């Protein structure tokens with residue numbers, strides 16, 4: 001949760017009032033060696049309650065704290081300074097100043113000197129405050145970021161010297177009032193410190209350069225007013241906080257030079273001059289204290305400008321600082337008068353009332369306000385969108401905070417984009433399914449072709465097989481016939497053997513048998529016709545030689561008959577040697593050699609029988625050849641059978657795959673249909689969303705315009721605040737005109753001190769004032785004509801406001817145009833997200 005920097009958190013109750021008076025403490029030092037030697041006596045006594053000091057017998061003074069000579073450094077610190085360090089951490093300015101006559105113990109109390117040689121209990125306010133500050137920073141490091149800086153200056157002879165950078169010339173250092181009315185030292189370099197040790201080093205380094213001198217009153221007398229300033233800048237880092245404004249607090253630790261009387265200090269020459277300026281400064285401080293302490297004088301004029309010291313301490317005295325003055329006194333009776341003056345002086349300071357406030361950067365305060373307004377508008381816009389989307393809206397600061405962090409414009413857009421992504425994803429998925437379906441279909445077509453090719457092959461094989469079977473059967477038939485013929489021949493052979501002359505009857509019988517055999521093999525029987533006609537001619541009586549010649553001549557064409565015919569079964573023997581042999585045998589069978597014919601034609605019965613046997617043997621050989629051929633045919637048919645079986649199995653498998661693919665296609669088509677429906681639904685929803693978006697865009701445009709106007713206001717407030725205004729110096733009527741430039745940096749801030757007022761007025765009127773880049777010259781020249789001596793701030797501001805309003809109107813117009821363009825771009829972007837181009841336009 002937010003841990004705002006609240007005054008009460010760090011304030012001691014004593015300081016926690018809206019208007020706090022300057023706290024005054026008195027510290028009396030013990031008699032020093034010199035005073036003891038001089039036999040001085042103590043002339044100061046203290047009340048029991050620690051609030052009163054009595055000088056002499058009856059001079060009684062009451063203060064916030066009174067510390068006697070035996071009070072330790074630590075006690076002084078705890079009572080006077082510790083609460084101030086705490087309030088400084090909370091963002092308040094604080095000041096501790098040590099006042100008193102020379103040698104009264106101011107430097108000892110403040111700890112401005114060389115601390116290295118001191119014991120822990122001897123350490124003064126400064127080292128203790130620095131230590132506490134860093135402890136506080138450490139404690140709060142999880143709540144805020146801190147930037148600690150320090151500066152160390154002295155006012156010597158009315159000149160300011162930068163003790164951390166002694167080379168810096170005094171003339172380059174000036175006291176100015178910044179835009180917020182805070183006193184700043186221009187020209188003094190602040191050093192960033194990150195630890196106690198480094199700041200102590202800077203303190204000691206600066207102390208070395210401090211002007212000191214020896215006087216009769218104090219061997220190590222400080223001849224200047226030393227001001228060590230610690231600047232604490234912090235920015236909250238707690239996440240849930242609404243404010244992240246910068247808080248800056250300054251802690252001045254002032255060791256004043258001691259008031260002195262030249263007669264007592266023995267100051268002459270240089271020391272005397274120092275003494276005069278020291279006393280002048282302290283006098284001016286006294287006047288300021290008087291003015292601030294006096295009710296009547298306070299509302300008139302406080303003479304801060306009388307000296308550099310009072311000008312520097314303007315914030316601390318009567319300003320917004322919490323201040324504690326420690327009046328150091330000597331208890332020695334020899335210093336009675338100085339002590340009395342110091343107590344009177346301190347007593348007046350008690351009446352000073354300061355008005356401490358947390359030093360928030362006004363610009364960051366304004367920014368925070370505007371930021372909160374913007375956040376409220378954003379929440380309103382978001383709620384409107386959620387309402388339009390049908391979502392539950394939230395209310396209440398905590399819920400709004402959560403909503404703002406968790407739900408934002410981005411989320412709304414992310415939702416729309418997610419839907420668009422889903423749509424794109426589904427389209428891609430749909431396309432993938434379609435692609436797959438198409439691939440499956442193509443595969444199916446390919447399978448179909450393959451099946452068709454296989455079917456053709458099977459058919460062809462079946463046809464071939466059928467043909468071969470027929471052929472085989474045919475061969476088988478012929479073989480059977482030949483066998484039966486052979487059997488018949490075998491029966492007639494014995495009869496021929498008993499007959500001496502086979503003559504014409506045998507020839508005729510053989511011719512007949514051959515005719516049948518050959519005719520069985522060759523259906524066409526072309527050769528048969530000729531042989532038949534040849535043998536029919538045998539019926540006529542002729543000589544045996546003539547008949548044989550005719551027979552031989554008639555049979556000769558049979559050699560031609562065997563060769564050129566069918567390329568199938570009959571052709572093959574032509575290329576195979578054994579077949580050639582078989583064909584040769586056939587030829588021998590059907591075309592007997594001359595020797596055989598002679599043998600057959602011989603008149604010897606033995607010779608005739610032998611010839612007949614030879615013919616029969618040849619015939620048997622032919623039958624064997626035919627049987628072999630038949631076996632080959634049968635094995636061929638068998639292999640074809642196997643191929644057919646294989647092809648049929650392939651066909652069945654392909655048909656199964658085809659069926660599966662078809663089933664897959666069906667599923668894919670169904671899926672594609674589902675996806676298409678889903679896409680359609682989504683598109684409808686998206687269209688609905690688009691109309692909501694367009695309506696919301698219009699609303700957003702209106703809101704953005706409003707935001708734009710607010711932003712412009714912020715910019716104007718940041719950079720374009722009134723460039724200059726004229727006011728009477730220090731708010732006192734009748735004083736010369738001063739020119740201020742509240743928007744510029746410190747360096748650009750024109751001094752408003754009285755000495756410069758006339759000059760400034762002249763510069764403004766003639767338009768030649770140089771305010772740096774941040775000064776609006778056009779505006780100034782426009783307004784300079786209207787500037788007159790004595791013009792009031794209000795009059796000037798009304799002119800200025802009119803001018804600014806005109807500027808705002810122009811700016812508004814520009815912002816609106818810009819926002820319209822931006823929203824248009826956003827809408828186009830959204831449209832692209834919502835209706836992406838489909839990866840593939842082809843639709844099944």
Ligand SMILES: Nc1ncnc2c1ncn2[C@@H]1O[C@H](COP(=O)(O)OP(=O)(O)OP(=O)(O)O)[C@@H](O)[C@H]1O
Pocket residue numbers: 028029030032069100101102103104105106107108109218220221222223256257258259328
């Ligand atoms: N409370 C104290 N207890 C013991 N010694 C002290 C105390 N206060 C001051 N002294 C001693 O008194 C002497 C003078 O003190 P210091 O230099 O601080 O005076 P001062 O007011 O700063 O003088 P000046 O104005 O001239 O610089 C020193 O020696 C210092 O040690």
